[in-house]
Amino acid sequence: MSSLAWLSHKLDDGRVACDACNQHCKLSEGEYGICGIRKVENGELILLTYGLAAAVNVDPVEKKPMFHFLPGSHIFSFGTVGCNFACKFCQNADISQYPKEHHHEIIGTPLPPEKAVELALEYGCRSIAYTYNEPVVFFEYTYDTAKLAHEAGLKNVYVTSGYETHKAIDTLAPYLDGMNIDIKAHTQEFYKDICGASLKPVLDTVEYAYKKGIWVETTTLLIPGLNDSDEEIRAIAEFQAALDPSIPWHISAFHPMYKMQDRPRTPHSTLKRAYDIGKAAGLKYVYVGNIDDEDRESTYCPSCGQLVIDRKGYIGQYVTNHLTPKGRCPYCATPIAGVWN
């Protein structure tokens, strides 16, 4: 299935510029974008994965991870093949890198926007996540689905590497309620050598989406020896604290994946160290993930310190939300930032 990739414009030299992400591909007839799923055919940019899901699940929203967004609810989650990054540690490389590693082959199961919304409602979900691969590369598919989802009373979440252009965010913002944005590291070298991208546009997206009023949480996967120094962890935490200390920060454990088999798993001690650095930088909500640590997966009121959302078990298995319906601490009435209903 394919569709016009209308988030694009034509150039005077006959090429087509894609406006979806900060790779800013400028493509001639027959060329594919870096993501491998946008291609120029007959002078038009085409999205080759429109309505074709490569992975579909009903997940706890905590698994995205989104901890301050309808806690304890389910989120209908899907993604396609293709990605604008090439992270050597990708956990979903079988789909994200599929077209690039299979001579541009596109695979997926038909899931038109109407069907995605229908299934989300049928399974009792309160929201839809565009996830597993980078959602902005299948922008037009996410846009049509998100619009229908809003009409049906569902919210929408992007789980993203943060490479959206301002144009993509501006266009989708009326329908986009939440984003979990990876801040994969705080050095250009890491982004360039390990992900095939750049740091600055990612930090810009975090700031731009936040200022646009979209609910933002961020995630950093800590990889031993690559991005886990005190200085780098502190740089990420301080960037985020300067923007808003209420933005939740998820720090998660790496395990060997894809092209990165030469590194050990992240020790628990590293996550605890990062947690302490995040708190010392002033962040109100720091969470560890991919590891069993209930104390650091729960939410505490930043004013009175009481436990307000209790998370136990593997990623969102048991969530007890003690907040008032309006998202206030039940003990001292302090508002806890988030999307609660």
Ligand code: SF4
């Ligand atoms: S979405 Fe794909 S085609 Fe468009 S700029 Fe990004 S990598 Fe290039």
